[in-house]
Amino acid sequence: MSEHGIEVTVNGHRHAARVEARTSLGEFLREGLGYTGTHLGCEHGVCGACTVMVDGAAVRSCLMLAVQVDGAQITTIEGLAEADGTLHPVQQALRDNFGLQCGFCTPGIAISLACVMQEEAGAGEGARENALVRAMSGHICRCTGYQGIRRAIRQLSGHQPAADEAEAVA
Amino acid sequence: MNVQTKSVGAARYVGSRQPRKEDGRLLTGRGQFTDDVRLPGMLHVAFVRSAVARGRIVSIELEAAREMPGVHAILTQADLATVPVKMLSFFFTPIESPVTLLADGRVACVGDPVVMVIAHSRAQAEDAASLVEVVVDEETPLVTIADAKTGPLVHPGREDNIAAEMGDEDALEAIQPLLDDCAHVVSTRIRHQRIAQSPMEGRACVASPDGAEEMTVWMGCQSPHLAARYLTQALGMPQEGIRVVARDVGGGFGLKNIPWREEMAVVVAAKILRRSVKWIEDRFESLTASSHAREQDTALTLGLDKDGRFQAAWCDYACNNGAWPMGEDANIAVHMFMWPAYRLPAYGFVTRGWYTNTMGLGAYRGPWAMESLVRETLIDKAARRIGVDPVELLRRNLLYLEDQPHTSSMGIPVEDITPGECLEKLMANIDYAAFRREQAEARVEGRYLGIGFATYIEPTGSAGSMAPMTGETVQLRIEPTGKVVAMLSTHSQGHGTATTMAQVIAEQLGVAYEEITVYEGDSAIGAFSPGAAGSRQGVIAGGATWQAARMLADKVRAVAAHLSNASVDAVSIEGGMVHIIGAPEMSRSLREIAEIAYGEPARLPEGAASGLEAQYRYQPPPMTMTSAAHCAMVEVDAETGFVTILRWIGAEDCGTVINPGVVEGQIAGGLAQAIGQVLLEDMPYDARGNPLAATFKDYLMPSISDVPDFEYLHASTPSRTIGGMRGVGEGGCIIGPPTLVNAIADALSPFGEIDELVLPLTPARIVDVIEGRDVSGTRVHWQALEAVPAGGDEAAAPPSAEPGQAAGIDGDWNMVLKTPMGPQAMVAHFDTVGEAVSGYLEAPEGRQDFAGGTLSGDRLKFEMKVEKPMKITLKYDLRFDGAHFSGKCKMGMFGSAKVFGERA
Ligand code: FES
């Protein structure tokens, strides 16, 4: 098994490590560096739970090898909030809208949506909402039925939450 | 116990959308799932599984694997067998199939674990596992229920391939004449596909021996207490010997109700090796080798009078138990809960579970959900047949509050269910007439809209009638700092129990939600409960918490009154401050009171214990019913068969709603799974017993584009429990499937009926109805499967009749009664005087006498009244044949159970 030396910056911290060529980025982040917030839900590129930010782009860390990120800047779910603990708007929106239940799929979803927010920073509300929903097509959540995630996306797209969305008709 | 729904504190926390306590850690990557646990020197497991569905193991070649770097040990069943294990069902009854942790000489399904490779890293374990060679002398497998009926025995030595059964075809004799008298008789048949529960986190286990007799186990489970009790009982250890910790679990849905073969093998390996051992299931294993669910074949016939009132019904239910079910199951609950929401005078059924060479059956959200699917789709079909509006047909037969108390045809009493009221609430919030107009206009344009309705009731919060279904304990205290801590045996795999329990405490104790910390997820705290099983935590733990918080509030008031020389009635607690009415200057913070209660006990009222603590165990009524009515509107593309869900609205009655965000989350999650079952998900097997969905590209999980926005109506009729809650965990997954199927059937009605509902309703199967021919090949597929009996090389042998001995029946017999909860072993003792027979039955739980039995020839009949699981009279009818007897026991509403016995 060939081993390679890599240097990466994860959540602002520099790491140097030797990795086996076959080690996935997801496994390296979890096992090698202890960023266990990155979850492996399928290891075949469908569920999206493992998504991390590599040089600003959302990447499925189960499909990328650790050797490929030599020199890259990586953000995992642990690095998404501000240093003072203030949640990223995506985290806050998921929290405000019951966007998670078991939380296993959540890190990948939060990272994907955060990437879109960055990419679509200048876009209009409608375009941003579409892009956020499109990004969600690459994520599976078994718990929530996507209801809270969709509400979070609306909040991130600048919609006021409907007066009281669900209490409406009680 | 009185129903107490009034709040003590002024702030309303119950009923509000408090942000979840769990979210802080889960949103920032600080949760602790089992795979996040790492211990010094921990070893990793990879299982070698059978690639063959059925056969004798000829050889297992381990040498090449042993040579691999990092391999610590390679274990087969022969090694694990040094630690005796007795696998149990969820009901703590023995599993009847000869299940072992690893395959023992034979394999019975693809995915059967055969070898356990244990290495220093998972990668090394997998490398070595890939070099293990298992040679199997392959036999033709039994894959379908039809195969099971005619093929060779899945488990040699058993009488037939029936894993479990209740009722028999004879019972139709009583129902048939009633059906014959009906003005309308309608029938349906549903083939429900096999489901892979697919929690996003697969199963996971880390076992760490802490000494000769102790072990800590981190496990993806639904209740650490239940898991600890199961593990210790299966291993014959004292329960304190194993502590189970499960901080965060990525979904359970029934699959993780009990530890199964792999988790148990990890625990046993840790015991044998005296090392920490970890196993994390990968997705391939999760899909193909975790217990599956559903796979049922159900036929229901319903007779109605000329006014559309239900008269009688007959159901024939079969489900595929696979080779190693987590408890042999004929799903008696399908029949128990088929009709309590309706007026139906007569019901009969036969229900069977069959062994096959496929992965074993496990639980999945609403395991009995077939009752709603088959009933509601048949009622919908009946409405079209008779020419009555489906909502009208529901109204004529549903129970409303004014019709209760009522007892169902199966003897289930209902007192406060609201399916009728939920339906009315639903209808008041949709414009049904407008939809019908829109539908008619659309049809003219060649667009096919449909609307579907379904109603149901759901048994929740069950306690006291089955071994694992118990009450809940809460331990609550106010710390000297004034902060509130609750210790519970609840468990959240997404349920948000720390949130809802804190809301109840905040409201009842009069403290801020933020001041409360809930500890759960560890068998070392709290007391026994089955956690998330049967939609019970909000009901029972909610009630326990409600009461404990009031008890603690009483103590705080007593202390404050004493300190201020005031009357207890003058003390109130609000926002963490303790006030004396009319003396605002005497207000103190909870912290001040707590500091005195812990630090200066001399200042407490005479006889009061120091500290501020309360403990309460709540035993609720045996069962609490939730009701609902749902409506879905769809458009079906007549060209492609593609279904678009336009709108989905539901009215549910889960009593007191603690947190609408959490309740709606439970409903929505279940509905999404329902959509998956109706339209997408499928775990098919090929004829050689290979599971065909091995990745999420084959097993289609609902994605965001498949699930519409759901609308909710909360009916909120308080139940009779403390707090008035009703369970809501499984309902969406039960009522969702018939709601959607009915909407699709309505859209398709211009083309014809869905004769036989085969799930999932793929676009091709919908086109079958539109074009009136077998476009999808479904019919051909089933005809082929059911025509050819599989295997046949060792046909099911009839029970061998031993030469009769005329020894009489007096004395002791070892008897097994096959109850719906599993087989129950007991000793039967008979004394005869002429034809009169008396005696007793004795089980570990106790002994019960009977008299008044009769023996005529070789046939013994006697009756016995029992109290558990409910009051029924058991009617035994046994035939003796020398040293053996067999026969039936009529168990009231449960139908007939088989009985066997032999000379002790
Ligand atoms: S784990 Fe990477 S997409 Fe599922």
Ligand code: FES
């Ligand atoms: S919250 Fe459980 S999988 Fe999404």
